[in-house]
Amino acid sequence: MKLFKEMESADYEQVVVCQDRASGLKAIIAIHDTTLGPALGGTRMWTYKSEEEAFEDALRLARGMTYKNAAAGLNLGGGKTVIMGDPRTEKNEEMFRAFGRYIQGLNGRYITAEDVGTTVHDMDMIRQETDFVTGVSPAFGSSGNPSPVTGYGVYVGMKAAAKEAFGTDDLSGRTVAVQGVGNVAYNLCKHLDEEGASLIVTDIHKASVDRAVQDFDAKAVAPEDIYDQEADIFAPCALGAVLNDETIPRLKARVVAGAANNQLKEARHGDWLFESGIVYAPDYVINSGGVINVADELNGYNKDRAMKKVETIYDSIERVFEIASRDNISSQTAADRMAEERIENMRYSRKQFLQNSHHVLSRR
Ligand SMILES: NC(=O)C1=CN([C@@H]2O[C@H](COP(=O)(O)OP(=O)(O)OC[C@H]3O[C@@H](n4cnc5c(N)ncnc54)[C@H](O)[C@@H]3O)[C@@H](O)[C@H]2O)C=CC1
Numbered sequence: 471m472k473l474f475k476e477m478e479s480a481d482y483e484q485v486v487v488c489q490d491r492a493s494g495l496k497a498i499i500a501i502h503d504t505t506l507g508p509a510l511g512g513t514r515m516w517t518y519k520s521e522e523e524a525f526e527d528a529l530r531l532a533r534g535m536t537y538k539n540a541a542a543g544l545n546l547g548g549g550k551t552v553i554m555g556d557p558r559t560e561k562n563e564e565m566f567r568a569f570g571r572y573i574q575g576l577n578g579r580y581i582t583a584e585d586v587g588t589t590v591h592d593m594d595m596i597r598q599e600t601d602f603v604t605g606v607s608p609a610f611g612s613s614g615n616p617s618p619v620t621g622y623g624v625y626v627g628m629k630a631a632a633k634e635a636f637g638t639d640d641l642s643g644r645t646v647a648v649q650g651v652g653n654v655a656y657n658l659c660k661h662l663d664e665e666g667a668s669l670i671v672t673d674i675h676k677a678s679v680d681r682a683v684q685d686f687d688a689k690a691v692a693p694e695d696i697y698d699q700e701a702d703i704f705a706p707c708a709l710g711a712v713l714n715d716e717t718i719p720r721l722k723a724r725v726v727a728g729a730a731n732n733q734l735k736e737a738r739h740g741d742w743l744f745e746s747g748i749v750y751a752p753d754y755v756i757n758s759g760g761v762i763n764v765a766d767e768l769n770g771y772n773k774d775r776a777m778k779k780v781e782t783i784y785d786s787i788e789r790v791f792e793i794a795s796r797d798n799i800s801s802q803t804a805a806d807r808m809a810e811e812r813i814e815n816m817r818y819s820r821k822q823f824l825q826n827s828h829h830v831l832s833r834r
């Protein structure tokens with residue numbers, strides 16, 4: 471990979487490569503854009519096949535956070551970290567503390583939280599070395615694990631997408647095919663089950679599937695079969711790039727609405743969904759509940775305030791569909807326009823120099 475060329479292509483600000491031999495830490499912090507404020511985005515730990523794959527993931531995820539935070543109306547920019555390693559076997563305290571020191575060195579330009587492969591306990595380790603971490607244990611006045619709130623936000627956004635497709639947001643009697651029943655999707659399934667939806671689930675980990683089958687009477691299918699299911703809604707809740715040339719023709723669902731980041735392999739796949747009449751809830755709008763929740767910590771966490779804001783995901787998804795139908799563009803393009811417009815407007819309104827600029831971190 472030609473890193474500078476890649477960074478130039480989407481105008482990334484900074485990439486920080488962190489190595490600590492003693493703990494085995496190999497981390498890449500990507501900061502995409504801080505026009506709106508410090509970059510907030512989680513830390514993913516994953517067994518990447520190559521360094522190149524890890525860099526690509528960090529860059530793509532960081533850019534997604536810029537759009538997510540902008541579309542959610544947060545005064546935050548976009549960044550993300552990936553740690554190379556197996557989250558089940560390669561974690562240790564020293565690793566997360568070394569990582570925390572690297573974050574502290576960025577002096578507030580980047581704030582972290584959980585993502586795939588990291589937990590509240592990991593954030594507690596990081597917190598020992600830096601102020602710039604959210605999603606730590608509630609005992610520290612924090613909001614804790616963001617996944618249940620992300621799951622609730624996806625549920626709320628799925629209802630808005632269902633309204634667009636079926637004319638009603640009632641999910642009782644609907645069938646939802648869920649890809650990956652990890653932290654977020656388990657919570658999503660709970661809300662869907664409570665409303666009376668039927669669930670079809672898959673995961674590469676048998677224990678996760680078994681839990682969903684037992685708790686929600688879900689039907690289990692093999693991972694490669696999830697795209698072919700007779701379902702009203704397909705909910706991708708595992709990893710990215712699952713909406714692609716091979717999978718889109720197989721979908722029977724009228725709605726795609728799930729938690730995973732970067733669901734579209736390429737931008738043209740969003741156009742394809744639109745042209746096929748499939749209602750797609752853009753990933754970074756529907757899955758913004760977690761970041762909305764952890765961002766509230768920067769004002770001193772208030773759960774009611776955070777949850778009220780998470781409810782607005784319904785309106786944001788409706789707004790995206792309005793723009794898409796007004797301008798005859800895909801929902802993904804509509805969401806991008808909404809986010810880019812906010813960033814550009816703020817870039818303009820913040821151009822005057824102020825000595826003591828009101829900054830989200832100055833309230834901590
Ligand atoms: N945790 C959060 O608050 C947020 C998570 N997200 C995104 O949502 C997605 C899920 O996140 P979490 O639930 O936190 O992660 P998780 O790691 O708890 O769950 C992901 C699940 O997907 C499964 N999986 C992986 N590859 C699969 C495949 N090919 N087929 C079927 N299952 C597969 C894993 O075994 C795991 O159970 C990720 O893309 C993440 O970036 C987005 C916003 C916030």
Ligand SMILES: CC(C)CC(=O)C(=O)O
Pocket residue numbers: 510511512513538583584585605616731757758760761764
């Ligand atoms: C997990 C969130 C708190 C932040 C994030 O990284 C995301 O929304 O993808």
